[in-house]
Amino acid sequence: MKNIGDIKPFEKKLYLSSPTMHGEELKYMTEAYETNWMSTVGANINTLEEEVAAYVGVKYAVALSCGTAALHLATKLAGEKLYGQARPEVGTLQGHKVFATDMTFDATINPIAYENGEAVFIDTEADTWNMNPDALEKAFDMYPDVKLVVVAHLYGTPAKMDKIKKICDAHGALIIEDAAESLGAEYKLDGAWVQTGSLGNYNCISFNGNKIITGSSGGMFLTDSKEDAEKVRKWSTQSREAAPWYQHEEIGYNYRMSNVIAGVVRGQFPYLGEHIAQKKAIYERYKEGFKGLPIRMNPFDEANSKPNFWLSCALIDEEAMSPMVRGDQDYLYTSEKGKTNPHELLEAIAMLNAEGRPIWKPMHLQPIYRSHKFVTARGNGRGQSNAYISSDSISDVGADIFRRGLCLPSDNKMTPDQQDAVIDVIKRCFE
Numbered sequence: 001m002k003n004i005g006d007i008k009p010f011e012k013k014l015y016l017s018s019p020t021m022h023g024e025e026l027k028y029m030t031e032a033y034e035t036n037w038m039s040t041v042g043a044n045i046n047t048l049e050e051e052v053a054a055y056v057g058v059k060y061a062v063a064l065s066c067g068t069a070a071l072h073l074a075t076k077l078a079g080e081k082l083y084g085q086a087r088p089e090v091g092t093l094q095g096h097k098v099f100a101t102d103m104t105f106d107a108t109i110n111p112i113a114y115e116n117g118e119a120v121f122i123d124t125e126a127d128t129w130n131m132n133p134d135a136l137e138k139a140f141d142m143y144p145d146v147k148l149v150v151v152a153h154l155y156g157t158p159a160k161m162d163k164i165k166k167i168c169d170a171h172g173a174l175i176i177e178d179a180a181e182s183l184g185a186e187y188k189l190d191g192a193w194v195q196t197g198s199l200g201n202y203n204c205i206s207f208n209g210n211k212i213i214t215g216s217s218g219g220m221f222l223t224d225s226k227e228d229a230e231k232v233r234k235w236s237t238q239s240r241e242a243a244p245w246y247q248h249e250e251i252g253y254n255y256r257m258s259n260v261i262a263g264v265v266r267g268q269f270p271y272l273g274e275h276i277a278q279k280k281a282i283y284e285r286y287k288e289g290f291k292g293l294p295i296r297m298n299p300f301d302e303a304n305s306k307p308n309f310w311l312s313c314a315l316i317d318e319e320a321m322s323p324m325v326r327g328d329q330d331y332l333y334t335s336e337k338g339k340t341n342p343h344e345l346l347e348a349i350a351m352l353n354a355e356g357r358p359i360w361k362p363m364h365l366q367p368i369y370r371s372h373k374f375v376t377a378r379g380n381g382r383g384q385s386n387a388y389i390s391s392d393s394i395s396d397v398g399a400d401i402f403r404r405g406l407c408l409p410s411d412n413k414m415t416p417d418q419q420d421a422v423i424d425v426i427k428r429c430f431e
């Protein structure tokens with residue numbers, strides 16, 4: 001690691017993105033306690049569902065235990081719509097491929113496997129770090145029978161949903177929108193601004209502890225379909241039928257949100273706009289602070305999207321990358337004058353007692369999914385290297401962003417002085 005001079009670590013650890021409580025959370029939690037609705041039923045859940053649906057611009061919201069549960073039930077529902085009801089021990093996507101965002105958290109993808117489907121990973125675009133619509137088009141050329149696409153909005157930046165929706169419509173495919181990281185982000189669709197979480201056939205958000213607002217945990221399924229909302233609510237509460245005893249026609253889950261957690265989210269919800277404004281200011285301060293350095297912020301489509309700026313990230317210019325290799329669980333790099341790499345930066349940030357993180361490792365590179373198909377804007381992304389022919393440009397965009405990028409401390413409680421110290425250590429790493 002470089003000698004980056006005397007660093008005075010922050011007394012209190014600066015996190016990547018930690019919960020920010022405001023007081024009202026406790027009021028609603030206490031209300032749940034005092035009214036004895038210490039359960040998965042109660043006023044907090046009902047009110048929160050109404051508030052979130054109205055804010056996002058959908059007709060129905062179903063409060064669940066986490067975003068992963070919302071994604072699982074959305075995936076199951078899509079599978080059942082497309083291919084019919086499955087036997088209890090078989091997933092609804094058995095024998096079917098599903099196109100999915102490649103560079104994301106594995107919770108986006110795993111529900112496809114829970115339902116016995118096969119994820120086909122679609123490469124990332126440099127413009128938004130989300131699913132590349134050209135690669136999606138290529139994937140439909142290669143696998144025209146596919147009828148389901150799972151799209152995530154990475155780090156709070158909307159994917160190019162106009163193009164993605166048009167491609168899916170042309171192929172009669174349904175969309176599951178993973179808006180876990182992007183609550184409050186907006187996208188211009190056909191000239192009108194709409195919220196992420198309202199753009200798919202089945203939409204999911206998360207209130208995990210590190211998200212833009214939190215319940216400590218929690219998630220939601222969002223939809224305009226009364227029938228779908230009722231089905232997800234039924235499945236999430238053990239699929240009980242209208243009988244005096246516990247009668248079951250379908251497999252059930254215990255995925256409902258607790259009324260105590262709903263109280264926390266309810267208290268947080270009025271502060272969503274404030275959190276977004278704070279995160280945006282952090283993004284802009286980094287952008288300004290990096291001027292003149294060979295490092296760029298995570299990009300977004302400025303004409304058609306307003307991110308929620310959940311995490312500020314950065315990408316080191318290729319020319320300024322010092323050599324770095326990664327194994328499955330370790331890494332090694334060399335320090336070079338005028339250059340750096342994500343791990344050198346993360347180590348320097350850690351010396352400040354602050355937390356950064358590598359970019360999500362693309363799914364097609366994950367050991368568990370290494371045998372799965374991967375499609376880039378050029379077509380098949382597997383088996384494209386050749387010992388005898390040199391390749392001139394990068395075809396695997398996700399792998400490149402993973403190699404050169406990092407997530408920066410983005411906590412909305414970070415002070416300007418703390419952020420300047422982070423910018424300063426980053427600058428020193430380029431010396």
Ligand SMILES: Cc1ncc(COP(=O)(O)O)c(C=O)c1O
Nearest residue numbers: 066067068105107108180206208
């Ligand atoms: C993109 C993405 N999808 C899904 C999830 C899962 O949400 P949860 O943690 O609420 O299950 C997360 C975060 O945790 C996420 O970042």
